[in-house]
Amino acid sequence: MPKQTLVFESPVQLSVQNSMLKIAYKDDPDNVTLRAIEDIAIILIDNHSASLTTPLIGKLAEQNVAVVFCNERHMPSSMLMNLDANTLQEKYFRLQLDAPLPLKKQMWKNVVEAKIKNQALHLKSLGKKTRQTPEIRHWSP
Incomplete structure (x- = not known):
């Protein structure tokens, strides 16, 4: 369970x-x-x-x-x-630290895109105008 x-x-x-x-x-x-x-x-x-x-x-x-x-x-x-x-938490931290750079960048991109989409949905729920598809500029840390 x-x-x-x-x-x-x-x-x-x-x-x-x-x-x-x-x-x-x-x-x-x-x-x-x-x-x-x-x-x-x-x-x-x-x-x-x-x-x-x-x-x-x-x-x-x-x-x-x-x-x-x-x-x-x-x-x-x-x-x-x-x-x-x-030890399980330590394992997850270690996997995150040891992840290859392209994977880290892709995950960061996914997080940023999800935040932008959620902000657009929230604005829409408040009755604010938003663009249908938010423009997403690719940026990596």
Whole structure:
């Protein structure tokens, strides 16, 4: 089963209960959920009123769960992850570093093109005029 990515955009209290992630919504105290920590890959926290307990951080590290914190612009600003046993993450970093330059350039091109297309779609959803096909100039870092 693929591991889950949990995104928290509302005020929550995250803690451990019976070796599981306990999610208590601050706005609705009766709304409490338990999740198996071993089924989680990433937790993304995008609310400055969210809180985590220290025992939970330890359990998440044991299970190689990355915790990403977003800033006030909803952009990732920091990350907690297990440095000792996270060999899978190290493998991905190594593959990215060792990728041949033409592949890196192609991937960068794909990222830039996707961002431009998404910006055009967003403008369209806001009722703004856009060109049908955004002009894409090829640039490589």
